[in-house]
Amino acid sequence: MAEQQRSLPILYSFRRCPYAMRARLALKVVGLDVYIREILLKDKPEPMLAISPKGTVPVMLLPSGRVLDESRDIMAWAASQSGSQKLAAAEQDALQWLDLNDVEFKQHLDRYKYADRYPEHPAEFYRAEAEVFLLQLEQQLQLQQKQGVSQFLLGSTLTQADIGIFPFVRQFVMVDQPWFESADYVCVKRWLNFWLGSNVFARVMQRYSPWKSTDVATIF
Structure with missing residues (x-):
């Protein structure tokens, strides 16, 4: 083996x-x-x-x-x-979006998810801070929609920004899904639902048993 x-x-x-x-x-x-x-x-x-x-x-x-x-x-x-x-190489605009996600949004997301660990403020405070990024995402996707593209964040093709940001927005939504469904993020919802309903997402979310050293190799 x-x-x-x-x-x-x-x-x-x-x-x-x-x-x-x-x-x-x-x-x-x-x-x-x-x-x-x-x-x-x-x-x-x-x-x-x-x-x-x-x-x-x-x-x-x-x-x-x-x-x-x-x-x-x-x-x-x-x-x-x-x-x-x-999947194109990450050019400057994609890298900038990934930086915003990984540094700013992720920090606020963690506090929103685990608000009980950060009792200085209620969950709504941390959610509002995370929404700064979500609003930027909505505005970018609105620009894309005007150009006839609704499933990608940058241009007419898939970039690393799409697949790099999507899992974190999904996590944000899962904290309080009823609230998100009532929020006015039309383009973000469309973009998110495109990825949630995609075959590639279904495949990457396949369940595997925890690996043991004696297991036969499993191809993903």
């Missing part, structure tokens, strides 16, 4: 993690096969910690021995392997 596993990358993942989700989306969008190892965050496997001691997912071990342990690096690697250009 070791010889077989060196022929494909090995991806350590956790189904619900938005960072792992964006990595799986990138790999699936461009049609790349990897061996997937679903982990338990409370019981991280030693082979994963050996190649990435920080212990966060996703982590991908390439056949060359190179380790990618940042989701954005995995997205970029997937894009570089895509001869059909199904």
Whole structure:
């Protein structure tokens, strides 16, 4: 099995993690096969910690021995392997959107999700702070709609900004879905529903049992 596993990358993942989700989306969008190892965050496997001691997912071990342990690096690697250009390299505008998501929005999202851990303010306060990014997203998607595009954030093709941001907006919605359904984010809802209803999202959300060292390799 070791010889077989060196022929494909090995991806350590956790189904619900938005960072792992964006990595799986990138790999699936461009049609790349990897061996997937679903982990338990409370019981991280030693082979994963050996190649990435920080212990966060996703982590991908390439056949060359190179380790990618940042989701954005995995997205970029997937894009570089895509001869059909199904996922473009992240240009400056996409990188800026990813930075806004990963630095500002994610911080407010975490406080909104776990408001009981941040008793200085009610959940509504943290939600309002997260909405600054959501409003920017709505305005960008409105511009896209005027150009006849409703499913992508930047231009007429899929970018890393779409698959890199979508899992976090999905997480935001899940905190209080009735509130979001009543909110006036028409274009964000359309964009979100496009991805939620897509075949690629259904495939990346397939359930896997936690990996054990004795398991036969599973191709994702």
